[in-house]
Structures are given as C-alpha cells and as structure tokens.
Amino acid sequence: MAHDGLKTPPQLKPDTLRVTPLGGLGDVGRNMTCFELNGKILVVDCGVLFPEESQPGVDLILPGLDQLADRLDDVVALVLTHGHEDHIGGVPYLLRQRPDIPVYGSRLTLAFVEAKLREHRLRDCALHAVAEGERIALGEFGLEFYAVTHSIPDALAVVIRTPAGSVLHTGDFKMDQLPLDGRITDLRGFARAGEEGIDLLMADSTNAEVKGFTPLERDILPNLERVFAEAGRKLVVACFASHVHRVQEILDLAAEHGRKVCYVGRSMVRNMAVARELGYLHVPGGILIELSELNDHPDDEVVVVCTGSQGEPLAVLSRIANRDHPAIGINPGDTVLFASSLIPGNENSVYRVVNGLTRLGARVVHRGNAFVHVSGHSASGELLYLYNIVRPGNVMPVHGEERHLVANAELAVATGVPRERAIVAHDGDVIDLHDGVARRVGRVDASYIFVDGSTVGDVSESSLTDRRILGEEGFISIVAAVDLREGELVAGPDVSARGFLEAPAIFDDVTEKISRALVTALDEGVDDEHRLQQVVRRTVGQWVSSTYRRRPMIVPVVIAV
Structure with missing residues (x-):
C-alpha cells in the first residue's frame, strides 16, 4: 500500500x-x-x-x-x-x-x-x-x-x-x-x-x-433575538445546510417576529426536509414559503435561510453578494447574518463576500462583531x-x-x-x-483526490498549477508557419491573449522579436518544430517578464509547411 x-x-x-x-x-x-x-x-x-x-x-x-x-x-x-x-x-x-x-x-x-x-x-x-x-x-x-x-x-x-x-x-x-x-x-x-x-x-x-469551555448553544439566543429586532428590512441568514439546531432557532424567532422563512440552496432545502420528516426539526405552521413566493411579501416580513457561510463561490450567499442570484438581491438596510463558524482556510473567501454585501448596503453580522455563533x-x-x-x-x-x-x-x-x-x-x-x-x-x-465535475482523481497538482497561472497571469498563444527546407518564416507570427493586456497593439514589439528569433534559428540550421517552439517561448517569456513582470502561460505553435 x-x-x-x-x-x-x-x-x-x-x-x-x-x-x-x-x-x-x-x-x-x-x-x-x-x-x-x-x-x-x-x-x-x-x-x-x-x-x-x-x-x-x-x-x-x-x-x-x-x-x-x-x-x-x-x-x-x-x-x-x-x-x-x-x-x-x-x-x-x-x-x-x-x-x-x-x-x-x-x-x-x-x-x-x-x-x-x-x-x-x-x-x-x-x-x-x-x-x-x-x-x-x-x-x-x-x-x-x-x-x-x-x-x-x-x-x-x-x-x-x-x-x-x-x-x-x-x-x-x-x-x-x-x-x-x-x-x-x-x-x-x-x-x-x-x-x-x-x-x-x-x-x-x-x-x-x-x-x-465552549459556550452553550442557548447562550446566543438573546443576540439572535437582537438581530431580528433590529432588522428593519430583509434578513438573510447563512449557515451550514446540516445545522439543524441553528435553523430551529431561526424558525422560532421568525415566528415570534411575524416573518416568513424561505430556504434557498439545494442542500439546505433537502436537509431541512429530511430533518423535519424525521422529527428533528419542528416548523411552526404556515411559516415556510417557496422562493417563487418571496417577492409576494414585504422585505421586513421575510427571512432567507441559505448556504454560503464559507464564501463558496457557487453557493447562494456568494451569488447574492456578486449580484448574480436570479431571485434575491441585497438593498441598503438589509441584514445578513453569518450563523456559523469560519473554517480555517476560508478567511479570504468569507471576507470577500462580507465586503461585497457591505458594499451593497447590507448590515453584516458575524462572529467577529457579535456573539451569534457557538x-x-x-x-x-x-x-x-x-x-x-x-x-x-x-x-x-x-x-x-x-x-x-x-x-x-x-x-x-x-x-x-x-x-x-x-x-x-x-x-x-x-x-x-x-x-x-x-x-x-x-x-x-493519503494524498488529495480531486473531484472536478464528474471526474475523480484525474486532476493533478501540476494541472492545478497550470490553472492558477491561467487565472492569475493570463494566457498568450503564438502561431507561426515555417518552411524548413528553405529555412524561411512564411506566415505569422500571430499573437493572441486572454486575461493578459488583451489590446492587440501591445504585441507589436514582441512580434518583431519573435520573427527575428525564428529567422536567426532557421539560419543557424534549426529544423525541428519543437526547438523552434522553445525559441518562441523563450523570446516571449523574456519580453513579458522584463516589460510587465508577469508570468502568463505561453503556448507557441510552429507549423512546418
């Protein structure tokens, strides 16, 4: 093993x-x-x-x-x-x-x-x-x-x-x-x-x-009560989709304050239905509404309970913060409550969401500024x-x-x-x-096994490195055609980019450098496409590094005709 x-x-x-x-x-x-x-x-x-x-x-x-x-x-x-x-x-x-x-x-x-x-x-x-x-x-x-x-x-x-x-x-x-x-x-x-x-x-x-000692769960109830009492408009609560105890507290407080509750997020909807069916979650009568009914009620009469307390990019709260959710928006005066712990490693993602919500005018309540989680x-x-x-x-x-x-x-x-x-x-x-x-x-x-969509285990650390470079530094492709028998550059080089200063004019200088480097290599007898591609990669890499201090992914293609 x-x-x-x-x-x-x-x-x-x-x-x-x-x-x-x-x-x-x-x-x-x-x-x-x-x-x-x-x-x-x-x-x-x-x-x-x-x-x-x-x-x-x-x-x-x-x-x-x-x-x-x-x-x-x-x-x-x-x-x-x-x-x-x-x-x-x-x-x-x-x-x-x-x-x-x-x-x-x-x-x-x-x-x-x-x-x-x-x-x-x-x-x-x-x-x-x-x-x-x-x-x-x-x-x-x-x-x-x-x-x-x-x-x-x-x-x-x-x-x-x-x-x-x-x-x-x-x-x-x-x-x-x-x-x-x-x-x-x-x-x-x-x-x-x-x-x-x-x-x-x-x-x-x-x-x-x-x-x-870890505080008692019931010790946070007065603070949750205060959040409800002070929320003048829509209240959004983010927590783990399996945190049944916390959702129970939210349901009870919503009933006391005359608010309807809407679950948002597939895992939240699924888990709360399971917990209710088995008797672990007790839902006050008539309090739940569907997402499609949310706009039928005034903002100060609803609570949205959703996923995304860890800043997950595709979770509900992140989409709300990015104005990317089709049904839920944040307006000035709304309140967002993070009702869960911050898992180590997620700090940057969570605070990015907090800042996005704050920018939209929300009052954001979390463990860092209120005793709302144990x-x-x-x-x-x-x-x-x-x-x-x-x-x-x-x-x-x-x-x-x-x-x-x-x-x-x-x-x-x-x-x-x-x-x-x-x-x-x-x-x-x-x-x-x-x-x-x-x-x-x-x-x-016991190394990490990555799941990427339906693919399990085919993502390697090296491929993640490539993805990080693409995401952070961008991508430059260069295509040129050469006649190896005559030792001539016959077409190109054509340079294109994504995520890297994509204005075409910025590549005028390096295009000339690539042409000269290829012609010099051909004159010196280089007649191998792979070696010519390395010449192109080296030329572009030196130019990008000295001019822009960037390290994009460089993909040269040299075609022999």
Missing part, C-alpha cells in the same frame, strides 16, 4: 490493530480512518474537504480512497459518526466502488446519506440505523455507540473493541450541558468504557487551542475532562490542522498520558496497537 518515498509498513501481525487515517489529520475536512485486524477493515467516516482559492475548478477533495481500491472485499463496514459533509460527503465515491458495503450511522445521518446516494444514482445500498447505547458485532470488531452533542443532531461516538485492544473514537463533540434537544454527551458511558479499558483514544481536536467542538477544558474520565493508554488526536493536533496531544500529556503515547499522526501514517502500546510503523499515500 505504500508509494514512492514512503516507508512501507511491515506485514500486519495477528491480533494487532492497525489504524490508518486517510484524511482529517492536518485539514479540517475529509475525515476518514481505517481499522484493520486479521485481514478485515472497519472504516470510520468518509468525508470531503472543500477546495481553497488555490485549487481552481476543483469541486471537492476526497480522502485517500485509493488505499482501499485493492481491499474493498475486506471492508466489513463503514461507520459514520454524524451527518456533516466533512464526515459523509465522500460516501457516494466509496460506494461507487462497492455498493454493498454495510453503512452504520444514526437515523438522521443515514437520511442525509441516502439523499446524497439518490443524487449519485446509487440505490439498494446497505444502510443500518444505530442509536446510542446500542452494541453490534461485525466479525472481530465489537462496536458500542454513545450519544454526543455537536452542532448537528444525532451525532455518535463509537468504542471499537477488538482482541488487540479497545479504541474510543469521539467523532466531533462538545459537552453542552443544556443542549436545545436535551441530548447531552454521554460522559457516564465514556467513564464506563474507561473503567473497562480504552487503549487508544481518538479525540476531536478542532478547538483544542481554545481555553475553557462552536460544535470541545474546547480545552472539555478535552481535559475527557482524558481524566477515560484515562486512555494511548492518544491519537484527530480532526484538525497540525496546530490543533499538537495542542490536543499536549492536553493529554498534561493529564498523565506519557508523551511517547500521545501520537501526533498525519494522513497516511500507520499506527499499530499491540499489547496496549500504539506505535507508528510506516506510511501510505
């Missing part, structure tokens, strides 16, 4: 549990971990990472699914901790390869997954709903599920018991003691599992750098509680960037976990658990 430049893990010994994260360690997204024992593999989560600005044309980034390509028949199940995209978004791409892999998760999580599978035209997949307190056996893997509080209902942690030892995987969690749905993180269950013995604890690291992840105080309750033999922080993982490991060490047993792993690291000790034994390739 190893690739060039990576240390090949040794052959797996009997009754040794091999843990291989294929995503989620170093990024906030594409969470996925494989647990292998005696030739069988259990997978926990299969999410996606959303692209950054430096990855133009990429729709999604998958975890290292290639590592399972030759082992699909060995996969006993896929376990999902909760229904956020960074944990379930990659499921259709895994099930494309083997549709009958049993999938286990809570009712809401599986309902979200089922909707995604329909969009991918995957039917008759083996989905099995589980609930907190439930135990199941999958060969030598014994699973027990625990309720955890997160920013989405029905989230689960899981203990994986095997002959090689027991693992507690928390999924994403926090310890909100007064959650809106009354479903608290099962600390008593964690304590019981700790008493039985947890050899490896894999804990959510996202907020490990944050001191103290995280779904445990801060350091809660993680310390977790370590003290469970008393694990080994720790491997998961779900976060490098700084989050390191901070989480330091918390574990502070509670008494030996430093050598607090493993800061990275995607592709292979950790073996044997006789109560977890050790890093090698690496496999």
Whole structure:
C-alpha cells in the first residue's frame, strides 16, 4: 500500500490493530480512518474537504480512497459518526466502488446519506440505523455507540473493541450541558468504557487551542433575538445546510417576529426536509414559503435561510453578494447574518463576500462583531475532562490542522498520558496497537483526490498549477508557419491573449522579436518544430517578464509547411 518515498509498513501481525487515517489529520475536512485486524477493515467516516482559492475548478477533495481500491472485499463496514459533509460527503465515491458495503450511522445521518446516494444514482445500498447505547458485532470488531452533542443532531461516538485492544473514537463533540434537544454527551458511558479499558483514544481536536469551555448553544439566543429586532428590512441568514439546531432557532424567532422563512440552496432545502420528516426539526405552521413566493411579501416580513457561510463561490450567499442570484438581491438596510463558524482556510473567501454585501448596503453580522455563533467542538477544558474520565493508554488526536493536533496531544500529556503515547499522526501514517502500546510503523499515500465535475482523481497538482497561472497571469498563444527546407518564416507570427493586456497593439514589439528569433534559428540550421517552439517561448517569456513582470502561460505553435 505504500508509494514512492514512503516507508512501507511491515506485514500486519495477528491480533494487532492497525489504524490508518486517510484524511482529517492536518485539514479540517475529509475525515476518514481505517481499522484493520486479521485481514478485515472497519472504516470510520468518509468525508470531503472543500477546495481553497488555490485549487481552481476543483469541486471537492476526497480522502485517500485509493488505499482501499485493492481491499474493498475486506471492508466489513463503514461507520459514520454524524451527518456533516466533512464526515459523509465522500460516501457516494466509496460506494461507487462497492455498493454493498454495510453503512452504520444514526437515523438522521443515514437520511442525509441516502439523499446524497439518490443524487449519485446509487440505490439498494446497505444502510443500518444505530442509536446510542446500542452494541453490534461485525466479525472481530465489537462496536458500542454513545450519544454526543455537536452542532448537528444525532451525532455518535463509537468504542471499537477488538482482541488487540479497545479504541474510543469521539467523532466531533462538545459537552453542552443544556443542549436545545436535551441530548447531552454521554460522559457516564465514556467513564464506563474507561473503567473497562480504552487503549487508544481518538479525540476531536478542532478547538483544542481554545481555553475553557465552549459556550452553550442557548447562550446566543438573546443576540439572535437582537438581530431580528433590529432588522428593519430583509434578513438573510447563512449557515451550514446540516445545522439543524441553528435553523430551529431561526424558525422560532421568525415566528415570534411575524416573518416568513424561505430556504434557498439545494442542500439546505433537502436537509431541512429530511430533518423535519424525521422529527428533528419542528416548523411552526404556515411559516415556510417557496422562493417563487418571496417577492409576494414585504422585505421586513421575510427571512432567507441559505448556504454560503464559507464564501463558496457557487453557493447562494456568494451569488447574492456578486449580484448574480436570479431571485434575491441585497438593498441598503438589509441584514445578513453569518450563523456559523469560519473554517480555517476560508478567511479570504468569507471576507470577500462580507465586503461585497457591505458594499451593497447590507448590515453584516458575524462572529467577529457579535456573539451569534457557538462552536460544535470541545474546547480545552472539555478535552481535559475527557482524558481524566477515560484515562486512555494511548492518544491519537484527530480532526484538525497540525496546530490543533499538537495542542490536543499536549492536553493529554498534561493529564498523565506519557508523551511517547500521545501520537501526533498525519494522513497516511500507520499506527499499530499491540499489547496496549500504539506505535507508528510506516506510511501510505493519503494524498488529495480531486473531484472536478464528474471526474475523480484525474486532476493533478501540476494541472492545478497550470490553472492558477491561467487565472492569475493570463494566457498568450503564438502561431507561426515555417518552411524548413528553405529555412524561411512564411506566415505569422500571430499573437493572441486572454486575461493578459488583451489590446492587440501591445504585441507589436514582441512580434518583431519573435520573427527575428525564428529567422536567426532557421539560419543557424534549426529544423525541428519543437526547438523552434522553445525559441518562441523563450523570446516571449523574456519580453513579458522584463516589460510587465508577469508570468502568463505561453503556448507557441510552429507549423512546418
């Protein structure tokens, strides 16, 4: 399973549990971990990472699914901790390869997954709903599920018991003691599992750098109420399409303030319908309207709940900010509320949208200027509680960037976990658990797999570099025809450009330079089209660099006639 430049893990010994994260360690997204024992593999989560600005044309980034390509028949199940995209978004791409892999998760999580599978035209997949307190056996893997509080209902942690030892995987969690749905993180269950013995604890690291405790979800209600009270015109609320708790708060406040609510965005409409059907979302009667009805109501009587809180270019809010949405516009006096966290790496995209909305005259309320969001992840105080309750033999922080993982490991060490047993792993690291000790034994390739439209895995880093150059520096093409036998330039050069000072007159100087360079090369006996194209590329490149300090993509075409 190893690739060039990576240390090949040794052959797996009997009754040794091999843990291989294929995503989620170093990024906030594409969470996925494989647990292998005696030739069988259990997978926990299969999410996606959303692209950054430096990855133009990429729709999604998958975890290292290639590592399972030759082992699909060995996969006993896929376990999902909760229904956020960074944990379930990659499921259709895994099930494309083997549709009958049993999938286990809570009712809401599986309902979200089922909707995604329909969009991918995957039917008759083996989905099995589980609930907190439930135990199941999958060969030598014994699973027990625990309720955890997160920013989405029905989230689960899981203990994986095997002959090689027991693992507690928390999924994403926090310890909100007064959650809106009354479903608290099962600390008593964690304590019981700790008493039985947890050899490896894999804990959510996202907020490990944050001191103290994550505020209660209900603490933001007065501030949300204030936003509603002060909104004199249209109110637009942007949040994750799976943030059912936050949408519930918005629905309740809209009802109190006599406003109708319109969901906008395919994933928002789909997920809220699923949540309502299953009883996780309670919609006041007569409050919902369709997008087509929005203009039938005064601006001060509507709330638009939409996607795009992370500045995604094609999401609803970005299109509104760019005046590109066919049905929703922003006018002076409108209010836009960002009701979700800012995922690291999205800062530039989000603030570009904020600035665009502000330019249109909107009052923009976000976490930076008002207490309108609380995280779904445990801060350091809660993680310390977790370590003290469970008393694990080994720790491997998961779900976060490098700084989050390191901070989480330091918390574990502070509670008494030996430093050598607090493993800061990275995607592709292979950790073996044997006789109560977890050790890093090698690496496999868990590189990004890019999804571009319907294409999976065909986009390389080099092609992304080309795209970045095209987007930032522009494109210049040069076409010339030569008679190689006579050694003459017979046509051209014709120069054209896109995204680079496209006025034709600016190329007059370089056209002469190209002609002289080609004639000189032909006079010197160069009779190879490729070498002549290199002459053209070099000539244009030097001219662009010295004149404009730019590095556009240069595509020379020399035709022999």
